[in-house]
Amino acid sequence: MKELLQKNWPEYRKYTIREDGLYLEVKTNEGFTARLIKFEEIGFDEIITKYQPGPYATGFFLSVFFNLLFLLVFLLDFAKKFNISSGVSSGLTGGIIVCLSIWGRTIFKFEKQKILKGEVAIVFDYFRKKQEQVDLFINELKAKQRDYIRKKYMEIDEYLPHESLRNNFIWLYESNYIDRQELQDLFDKLDKKVIIKGF
Incomplete structure (x- = not known):
């Protein structure tokens, strides 16, 4: 396996x-x-x-990034002036960074x-x-697929109609699982089987 x-x-x-x-x-x-x-x-x-990010998505992301950066600097300065808890400003900073990271990962997704x-x-x-x-x-x-298909569909099953078997063999040939000589051999075997069965 x-x-x-x-x-x-x-x-x-x-x-x-x-x-x-x-x-x-x-x-x-x-x-x-x-x-x-x-x-x-x-x-x-x-x-x-x-897949790679387009110029518009990149430009929009950078614009939002720098605007949020300036807003964050302003808010931190504001928090200092009015003695707002450092926990609040740390939480705000962390939240913005996490959101930008998640959004950036989805935009800057390079895949082949x-x-x-x-x-x-x-x-x-x-x-x-x-x-x-x-x-x-x-x-x-x-x-592995070729071996499996050949083993399964090259078999002459006496319970299947003659025409169905012929169609299977033609499909094998058209799909390049067997060559022309193998197709002819299968037809010959099938015809012999039909003659013997009919006799």
């Missing part, structure tokens, strides 16, 4: 390749989710996205992600340090 763990505070994702699919666990501030993504739902069309697009989108953090690890994991997932 192959695993990949990605931590990007306050979020972490854990990917585990299982026999029947990819088990994904995601933990965020909002909660925890876990699900199994079946191999049939996984696609390998890759999209790379990069690789997304596997299929029936279910699978997202990986894809910064430079993580790229090689993610690419190796995706290659292993691809190989």
